[in-house]
Amino acid sequence: MDRFVEDGSLDDSGESCLSQDDIDPRDTVDVSKGFTFAEVNTVRASTSKVVCCHFSSDGKLLASAGHDKKAVLWYTDTLTPKATLEGHASMITDVRFSPGMPLLATSSFDKTVRVWDADNPGHSLWTFMGHNAAVMSLDFHPNKDDLICSCDEDGEIRYWSINNGSCARVFKGGMYQMRFQPRVGRYLAAAAGNVISILDVETPACRQTLQGHTKPIHSVCWNSTGDLLASVSEDAVRVWTLGSGSEGECVHELSCNGNKFYSCVFHPTYPSLLAIGCYQSLELWNMSENQMMSLPAHDGIIAALAVSNVTGLVASASHDKSVKLWK
Structure with a gap:
């Protein structure tokens, strides 16, 4: 729950430990030599804590x-507001755009999921x-426009049909965060406690469980090809392979001995880079070379x-x- 309700104290930046894998050298970038990553825009996005964000597919x-x-929709090029979406009775925990339609969905502490028309919100x-x-x-x-998935803090996962507005399926296994595998959408990664369940979307059997975190997982994210999954707990980041070959193997691990970890995303241009959201700082981790670059970014988690x-x-x-844009 830290990502939603708690701020930590500022400590020394995390230390890295092991990292081993063969990555195409064209994908790697030396974060200490000539690589730039800087803030390009910022906006005060709310009167209180902001806990989620997502880009539209375009x-x-x-x-x-x-x-x-x-929820606020911002024009990315100017960070000026397009619309404010109101209707939830309690804080919003997650916000996601549909990959194929001009739809936006929000989840909330009020026990509901709302779907909005991004063009007429x-x-x-x-x-x-x-x-x-x-x-x-x-x-x-990612490619079944009718299907949306949600999970609650009791560990219940629900599949919803947007076309008829009904719940299509209910099962257990996800509590904190869930993300569909991009492009093919064969798997759903669902975090509950310190374990990630990889669920087969069709059956929906649990294909495997990813274990190794000692503390609750705050965040999960897939890379753009859907063959790597990163998971973040306050003291560790782990990257798992879910493509061909050694499925479910942890191929990179970063341990934190200072500043806590809260969120992560794969860099859009350099697949070997993982951006990690901490308390006040943004860490760029070159997984292939096990190099770190720390940027002062915010005044909170x-x-x-x-x-x-x-x-x-x-x-x-x-x-x-606040919300900030980086490139």
Whole structure:
């Protein structure tokens, strides 16, 4: 729950430990020599903590939301607001754009999921009710426009049909955050406690569980090809392979001996780089070379990161009430 409700203290930047894998050298970047990554825009996004953000598939819009119960749509090129989405009765925990349609979905402590028309966001198209606890996360299937998934803090996962506004399936296994594998959408990664379940979307059997974190997992993210999954707990980042070959193997690990970790996203241009949101700082971790670069970024926890593979932008959302763009 730290990502939503708590701020840590500023400590020394985390130390890295092991990292081993063969990565195409064209993908690697030396974060200590000539590589640049800088803030390009910032906006005070809320009157209270911002805990989630996401880019539209064309990269033209950014959505942010959090404790003030509202979601805001921003034009990415100017960071000026397009619309404010109101309707939830409690804080918003997650916000996601549909990959294929102009739709946006939000999850909330009010136990509901709302689906909005990003082009006409005056009111929600659907309000999905059925969860008996705070809804912690949600995601759209990458190529089944009708399918949306959500999970609550009791560990219940629900599949919803946007076409008919009903719950299509209920099962257990996800509590904190869930993300569909991009492109093919064969797997759903769902974090509960210190374990990640990799669920087969069709069956929906649990294909495997990824174990190794000692503390609760705050965040999970896939790389753009869907063959690597990164997971973040406050004291560690682990990267797992889920493509061909050694599935479910941890291929990179970063341990934190100081500043806590809260969020992560794969860099849109350099696949060997992982951006990690910490308390006040943004860490860039070159997994292949095990190099770190630390950037002062916010005045609070960086609760969420998002990436646009179209524009190459990275967005950070923070408890300091601001959203920033980086490139």
